[in-house]
Amino acid sequence: MLTIKQIRDDKEAAARKLAKKGVDAAPVIEKIINFDDQRKALQLELDNTLAAQNKAAKEIGALMGQGRREEAEERKRFVADLKEKSSRLEAELTDARQELQAAIVSLPNFPAEIVPEGKTAEDNLVVKLVENYTALPENPLPHWELARKYDIIDFDLGVKLTGAGFPVYKGKGARLQRALINFFLDCNTKAGYLEVEPPVMVNEASGFGTGQLPDKEGQMYHATADNFYLVPTAEVPVTNIYRDVILEKEDFPVKMTAYTPCFRREAGSYGKDVRGLNRLHQFDKVEIVQLSLPETSYEALDGMVAHVESIVKALGLPYRILRLCGGDMSFTSALTYDFEVYSEAQKRWLEVSSVSNFESFQANRLKLRYRDEEK
Template sequence: MLTLKQIRDDEAHAIERLAVKGVDAAPVIRRIVALDDRRKEIQKELDTKLAEQNTIAKEIGRLFAQGKREEADAAKEKTAQLKADTKVLDEELKKTEEELRTQIVTLPNFPARIVPEGKTAADNLVVKIVEEIPKLPEGALPHWELAKKYDIIDFELGVKLTGAGFPVYKGQGAALQRALITFFLDRNTAAGYTEVMPPIMVNEASGFGTGQLPDKEGQMYHAEVDNFYMIPTAEVPVTNIYRDVIVNESDFPIKLTAYTPCFRREAGSYGKDVRGLNRLHQFDKVEIVRIEHPDRSYQALDEMVAHVESLVKDLGLPYRILRLCGGDMSFTSALTYDFEVYSEAQGRWLEVSSVSNFESFQANRLKLRYRGADKKTHLAHTLNGSSLALPRIVAALLENNQTPEGIRIPEVLVPYTRFDMIK
């Protein structure tokens, strides 16, 4: 959530930055300014009336002591009227503050200055590309056909048990899935991230804290009786560990990693992009989260990007790194880098990771602060990244490593799978 100071310090700047995300923020900002002005007026009037009540209360005691009963009774009547007025003002203040907050939370985060302008994924900037496209055997298959051929992922059984987008991993497919999870966690903890195992359902406050609510409410599975939400990413529970927390400046950097299943409704998805593992309602993902001092958050982002790149490299996959344009960024992000791996069998790039700096946007919603050397509290910065999302990694591994003898397992995974070929 943007702070009121960010909006009011330079309204023209706020409108300009949000336009990069394709948002016409001028009407909302004008409303916010008007509400804030009215809030200040009400508060001033309320303070004046409360001060007058206190003054009269002292005067009433003096008048009674002097035997001036009529004057004291008149003062009491005036006090009663002031109390009635302050009650009305107090109610108006609460309503004004509530509407002010409602308006502010509709605004997305400011994009960083280096975010490219653009409206769609076609406008994203490729900042690095490593294309070592494998030469596949004649008649190479996409992963959904390989899954059936080797009996390692059963999409039809998933439809029977739940519905489309809920595959069942079997045999060597299940072992590969488990190997990838453990490999990613081992690499993350070796890089200084502390592993946590959070719940996979969260309350509304947690969803609001990281910005999924109310922005992505329609994409989240909702258990209405308990008002719990199935997590779309481990970012939500892991970052919320620090909701309503004040950390010490010496605690930075705070680095956490977690494996969780993730759940997304993906309403409206259709076509080739949803074949096989390309887009699922339930999938596995390992996440990294960092809470940082504002002065170091962009250095931390570069470190996270380098870490994710090392994972993709070690899996031997062709990849590219994109800096997302304003129109393709999330509601909460200030700067996002996407990783895509190339699927030769499908002839297309598949997104496998997003690494983002949210600056103070999430921290303001979370009330996550740190105590600085000046003994005052300040908003921290939060970051997160997929490290990594499994479905499209598995798809690319199966497709790019297929041979006439079977599907070759990357060398770094063999100690985890305990086999070097899916046959």
Template sequence: MLTLKQIKDNRAEVILKLAKKGFKADDIIDEVLRLDEARRQSQTELDSLLAEQNQCAREIGALMKAGQKDEAEAKKAQVASMKARSKEVEEAKEAYERELRNLLLQIPNLPNDIVPEGKSAADNLEVRSGGRMPELGTTAKPHWDLAKEYDLIDFELGVKISGAGFPVYKGYGARLQRALINFFLDQAREAGFVEVQPPYVVNEDSGYGTGQLPDKEGQMYHIGLDGLYLIPTAEVPVTNIYRDVILSEAELPIKNTAYSACFRREAGSYGKDVRGLNRLHQFDKVEIVCIDKPERSYERLDEMVAYVQTLVDKLELPWRILRLCGGDMSFTSALTYDFEVYSAAQQRWLEVSSVSNFESYQANRLKCRYRDAQTGVQLVHTLNGSALALPRIVAALLENHQSPEGIHIPKALVPYTGFDLIPAP
């Protein structure tokens, strides 16, 4: 959530930057400023009424002491009228505050200056690439055919049990899933991230804290009876560990990693691009979350991007990194880098990670701050990234590493799988 100071001090700049995200902000910003002025005027009137009531209370005491009962009663009636007015003003102030917060929650984060102009994924900027492109020939099979042929993943059984988008992993497929989770967690721990195991459901406050609510409410599974939400990513519970917390400067940077199942409704997703593992309602992911001082957050972002690059390198996959344009960025992000791996059988790039800096946007919602020795209590910056999401990684591993003998396992993963080849049936 943007701070009122950001909006009041830089109205024109805020409107201009939000336009890069395709968000027309003139009217909502003006309404925010109007409500803030009304709220402040209400507070001024309340303070004045309280001062008058206190003065009257002193005068009533003096009048009673002097035996001037009628004058004292008149003052009491005056105080009662002021109290009634105070209640009206307090209720109006609270209404202004509620409306103001609701509007602020509807305003996206400001994009960083280096975010490219653009309206869609076609306008994203490739910043670097690596890995060797496989040469599979015309007989290469997509992962959904390989999964069936090798009996690794049963999509139809998942439909029977739950519905489309809930696959059942079997045999080598299940072992590969477990191996990837452990590999990603171990790599994160070696890179200095502290592992946590969060809940898979969160309350409404947590959803608002990281920006899933109200922006992505329709994409989350809601447990109506209990008012809880299944998490779309471990980012939500892990970042909310620090909600309403004032950290010491010595605690920063905080670096956490967590594995979780993730749940997304993916409403409106249809077509060939969602086949197989390309888009699921439930999937596994290892997340990394960082919290740091504002002046160090972009250094931290670069470290996180470089770390994710080591993972796709070790999995022997061709990859590229994209800096997302304004029109393709998330509601909460200030700057995002997407990692994509190439699927040789599908002949297309598959997104496997997003690494983002949210600057103070989430922190303001979370009220996550730190105590600076010179400047006092300040908002932190929050960052997160997928390291990595499993479904499309598995799809690329199966497709890119297929051979007549079977599906080869990357060398770095063999200690986790216990096998270097899924033999051809």
């Protein structure tokens, strides 16, 4: 979440930054400033009213002690009027705060300065390309045909049990899936990440904390009876471990890793580009999360990118790293690097990992703070 200070310090600069993400933020920024001005004015009027109320209440006791009952009764009526006014001001202040909050949380994070201009994935910048292609037979089979031929992934059975996008892994397919999960977790824990096993359902506060709500509620599976959401990524529960927490400066960096099944509705996804495993409603993912001090966050990001690259290298896959343009970035990200591997059978690059810096955006939403020697 952006802060009032970030917006008010230079509203034109704020609008320019968000325009890089394809957002026309100027009208919302004006609303935010107006709501903030209204909030400040109401707060000042309320403070003055309460001060006058307290002063008058003290005068009543003094007047009664002097036997000036008529004047005391007049002050009582005055205090009653002030109480009514303060109640009205408190209600108006609450409304102004809620409108201000709703406007602020509708704005995405500022993109970093080095984020490329652009609107779609075609505008992303390739920052590294490593080509070590495996020699395959002529006309290699795509994975969905291999899966059927060797009976290791059953897409039709998944449709029968649940629906499209919920495959069933069988035999060596299930073993491969389990082996990859263990391999990734082992790589992460060796690199100093603490393994945690979080719930795969979260409450609304957790979804808000990492920015999935209210921005992506249409992509999340919602258990309405309990108002829980199935996780779209382990990032959500893992990061929320530190919601409403005050850390000490010496606690940093905090490094965590987790495996969870992930659930995404992916509304509107169809066609050849989402065939087979290319885009699923349920999939397995191993996540790394790091909390860092503000001044070292980009150093931490570089370290995470290098770590993910070491894993892709260990798998011997052709890969490239892209710096996402403003229009292709997520709501919460300030800078994102995507890892893609090349599919010889599909003749295209496929995203397999994404590493982002959110700067203070999630920390503000989570009310995650730290204490140093000053404050």
